[in-house]
Amino acid sequence: MQTAIQILQKYWKHDSFRSPQEEIINSVLNGHDTFALMPTGGGKSICFQIPALMKEGICLVVSPLVALMKDQVQQLQNIDIKSICLTGGIRSDEIITLLDNCEFGNYKFLYLSPERLQSDWILERIKNLPINLIAIDEAHCVSQWGHDFRPAYLKIANLKTHFPKIPFLALTASATKTILEDVIIQLGLEKPVIFQKSFERKNIAYMVFEVEDKFYKIEQILKKNPQQSIIYVRNRKSCLDITNQLQALGLKATYYHGGLSTKDKDKNMQFWMKEEVQVMVATNAFGMGIDKANVKTVIHIQLPENLESYYQEAGRAGRNGEKAFAIILTSPSDYVQAQSQFIAVLPDKKILTNIYIKLCNYFQIAYGEGINEQFSFNLNHFCQKYGFPILKTFNAIQFLDRQGILSLSQEYTEKITMQFLISSKEVIRYISLNPRDEEIIVTILRTYPGIYDMLTAFNLQLIAKKSNHSESEVQAVLLKLKEKEIIAYYFKNNDATLIFNEVREDERTINRVSKYLESQNQLKKEQFNSVLHYINEKKVCKSKLILNYFGEIATTDCGICSYCISKEKRPNDITLITEKIISLLKTQEMSSREIQKLTKNIEEDVIFAIQQLLENETIVIKPNNKYSLT
Structure with a gap:
């Protein structure tokens, strides 16, 4: 059997572990329930991937983050480790095939969301798998005091009865002492070995500056520190605006947000990763799985929602151990804006019930029906139709998603469908009169032989590549054909997909989860107040404030934060x-x-x-x- 270090070298090309990765791996290999509290960038996934590879059988990984699950599965597949991910939107027959592969195909990792464990038949299938380890990622979600609590996580404890001798490994990057203790109880961990790495990042200078011209300050910071940087903003419009302003100053910048196509996300990411641009301007959609060691500066130009998120985003700076800067720029209007962004948009039980009922009506779901039905969903259109405020509605749907009542997929897609309306002879006649369009039309006909008979999903990128034309050239031909009524052509920009995971039961559904809504709203208010305390406290070291929030006692000042510098x-x-x-x-x-x-x-x-x-x-x-x- 290969040793842990041999597997690390073989697959991940590293010669040594980071502390305390090796200790966590040994604890799991010795059969102990284990809790790993490791700040962002600490390499948590290695802690369950390596012991799983060292043992016979398959590792079950429970995670609420679809994007992260897909990313980890892709990374494992890229290094020839057989892995499967069960996300929302997969049909039952496909799930059966995937689980057959897990049982008989020598797969090493099965990733799934906690909501999947609520399906009895899926749980029955999992009980037949040769499970060697159960890893619970983002384990703070198990605790009602966690900032992303999901009741479905409480079902994980049921696995203990089916796999009493299999070790559990709970992992999270952000948990206070209260959350840690609650997670251990809720998961039923037996005498867990706890590894808690300090939240202290000695090389990061936490800075808070109150300024009247944020952009002027950003320019000064970036020109003084011309290395790789991230600027976090609250919305997509700010992404584009700030990027354009930086480019106008001669600074190389790109942007990233959830509304970009996968192609544009990857393109902009590569510009930044390869250091063709200095600055990534991004919403919090950017960061999942990002591990770039030499980020010098992370700037927040609006107040963060909570210190857990801020710590993770700030922690993307300085992973190479060199001095780095985590900066928040504030102005007097920020408090009012943040209050309206974070607190005023929290839905109460009344509006949550109303939104849920209207969603069911919007998609014509009858009472007692709707389970596993999937729909394209345009939030703006829905809010406009019923007069709902957009942010409060989005937060309500997100809450329903966390409770497993709905699944909201924000994978933005551009969907094209088309069909030829004239006979093949007439199409040939058109081509003879328009020879410039021949390559594109012939490519379409060869790629989609049934396009005369029915509306057919159309891949613009594929046709462009096959015909050796640009996407804009292909689109221009399609629009011309549509104008001449040669084809039926539909272009639809879907901003989300919504899946109903339960039958419609209106107030009964909401009553079941309303207590969680109340406690979550109260928690969000307390977390926001902690952010304000961090910003406004001018007589305490900023690093000390962060450590104190996470339950660590710091006896000395960091010496490099904005407070320490102003003091000296x-x-x-x-x-x-x-x-x-x-x-x-x-x-x-x-x-x-x-x-x-x-x-x-x-x-x-x-x-x-x-x-x-x-x-x-x-x-x-x-x-x-x-x-x-x-």
């Missing part, structure tokens, strides 16, 4: 600068750039003096981002 940096003429600022503000309100220009001091000293005056409440910053005396 005491210009000799600070009193003189503050007097100048007070004198200037007696005449009128001013921005920091105007103050700097008139005082003729360097920017860092002016900002330090302004921060001192703000802390002493001598001056205030107005909504117009200008300073005035109190």
Whole structure:
């Protein structure tokens, strides 16, 4: 049998483990239930993949993140390790075939969502598999105190009765002490060996800057640190806007959000991974499975929703161990915006019930019906039809997704269907009169022989490649054929797919999960308040604040965060600068750039003096981002 290090070298090309990977692997190999709390980037997947490869049988991996499951399965398949993923939208007959492969095909990994374990027949099939390890990824979801609690996770504990001698490995990157203890109870782990790596990242300088011109500050940061960077924004429009502004300044940047096609996501990702561009401007859709060691700077230009998410996103900086920066830029209007983004959009029980009933009506699902039905779903159209606010509706549907009532797939697709409306003879006549279109039309006919008989799903990229034309050229021919009524041509941009996992039962369905909604709303409010505390606390080391949040006691300051730098940096003429600022503000309100220009001091000293005056409440910053005396 190969050793753990030999498998690591063979498949992952690494010569050594990161701490505490090897210890976790040994614990699992010794048959112990194990809990691994490892911050983002710690290499959690290795901890179950290697012991599973060392033992006979198949590893069952339970994860709520479809994108991550697909990514891990693809990576395993790329190195010739047989793996299968059971996601939503797969028909029952396909699932049976996949499970047959697991039972008889010498597969090593079966990935599935916790909701799949709620199907009795799937559970019966799993009981017949030669399971050698059960790994629970994102294990904080088991706890009602976790920021992404899913009741379906509670069913995992039932596996203990079927596989009493098989070790459980729970993994998460973000869990407070309360969550950790709750997960152990809910999963029924027996005397688990706990590995808890410190949340401290000594090489990351956590910075919070209150500025009136965020883009000006971004420009300064990126030009001072020209290495690979990520800028996190809250929405897709900001992705494009910030990218365009950076490009106008001569900075190389691209963007990434959930609405991009897979092709564009991969293309933009490769630009950044290969360092053809410096900056990736992204929503939180970017980051899953991203492991780039030399990211120098991660900038958030809006307040994060919670410190768990912020820690994970900030932790994408400095994985090579060199000094890196995690920066939040704030302005006075951020609190109001964040309140409206995170708190005001939380659905209560009444609106959740209303949205669920209207969804069923929208898709014409009768009471007691609808299980496993799948629909294309346009959120904007749905909200417009019923007068629902978009963000609150999206959060309600997301909640229903987490509870396993619905499955919302946000894999954006462009679907083309077409059919020839004239006979083949007439098509040949058209080609003779339009020889420039011949290659494309002939390619279509050869690729889709049934296209005369029925509406046929059409792959634009495939036809472009086969005919040696660009996609735009193919599309131009299709539009011309449609105008001449030679083809029926339909182009549909679906922004989501919605699957109903249960029969429709209206209030009965919602009543069952409403207690979770109330506790989740309360948790989100508390988490948001923790973010505000992190931002507004100006007398404590930022690294200490993060460690304290996760239950670690830090005895010394980090020495490199924005607080520590401001504490140590005491210009000799600070009193003189503050007097100048007070004198200037007696005449009128001013921005920091105007103050700097008139005082003729360097920017860092002016900002330090302004921060001192703000802390002493001598001056205030107005909504117009200008300073005035109190």
